[in-house]
Amino acid sequence: MSKDELLNSLENAIVIGHLDAEDEGFDGTMEGTLGTMELVVKALEEGVDHQKILDTFGQAMEKVGELFETGEYFLPDMLASAECMGAAMDIIKPQLEAGAGVDKGKFLIATVKGDLHDIGKNIVTTMLKGAGYQVEDLGMDVPSEEILKVIKEFKPDFVGLSALLTTTMVEMEKVVKMIRKEGFSNIKVLIGGAPTSEEFAEKIGADVYCRDVIDAINKLEHLREVS
Known part of the structure; x- marks a missing residue:
């Protein structure tokens, strides 16, 4: 062969x-x-x-x-x-x-506090690793304070936030505001999950909305090219 x-x-x-x-x-x-x-x-x-x-x-x-x-x-x-x-x-x-191998950058990913759904996040994590990213997966139901703590330690280039429940979308906004308040303006924030949208990403100050796993990979590659 x-x-x-x-x-x-x-x-x-x-x-x-x-x-x-x-x-x-x-x-x-x-x-x-x-x-x-x-x-x-x-x-x-x-x-x-x-x-x-x-x-x-x-x-x-x-x-x-x-x-x-x-x-x-x-x-x-x-x-x-x-x-x-x-x-x-x-x-x-x-x-x-x-x-x-190549290293395309550090990616921190988590399902936000109050949300116990992680199938989509896990698939994205696997694909990112396969594509050459250094991924830190915090799991599900992760408090915003924990995400911020790991950001300071891990120093990611990208942060991915996932939510499947409309009731936990507010946590996404909280995390994004904390990231910006701490001065991490260089970190690109990607969000995804059934209730999210382009409009919601813009509203909370996230950089990118990802429709699904393929969309996430494509948009992440684009972010790398333009940065």
């Missing part, structure tokens, strides 16, 4: 959510075939460029996002692919931390 064929197989494994050789796959016929984890290990053993592997992760999840948007994939399908991405990143992470 050539390196290009290996990367194509890796991309396909992520898209269909095939984790490893013990995984039967979506149709129950894939047990015993190379999955995402084996393919990543094989790619590293064969000296495939780390950036090409990361690019493959991004291309795979972009396809997953497109399939989700067209209705061909549902949330469980996207989560299966995200699980593959997470496992793949765990394998390649030590080499990236040793300086073999």
Whole structure:
């Protein structure tokens, strides 16, 4: 198998959510075939460029996002692919931390206080790691004071805030105001979640509204290009 064929197989494994050789796959016929984890290990053993592997992760999840948007994939399908991405990143992470990979910047992400929904946030986190960002995920139901504390310690370039409940949107505004009050004018704040919108982002002073995970990645890349 050539390196290009290996990367194509890796991309396909992520898209269909095939984790490893013990995984039967979506149709129950894939047990015993190379999955995402084996393919990543094989790619590293064969000296495939780390950036090409990361690019493959991004291309795979972009396809997953497109399939989700067209209705061909549902949330469980996207989560299966995200699980593959997470496992793949765990394998390649030590080499990236040793300086073999690119670093596109620091990204702090959290679901705001009062909100216990984190599926969308977790998918964004996985994709950001695959795209080469250094991500600090604070989890869900995170108080604004905790977010500000970690900002001071972690010194992120970007902060992502997630909320699924209309009642917790006020927490987003509180966090943004605290960030600005502390003088972190250089930090770009991205918000997302079902009840949010472009208008709401503008109202609270956030830099970017993200419709979904693919929109988040695209807009983040744009922010990097213009900064």
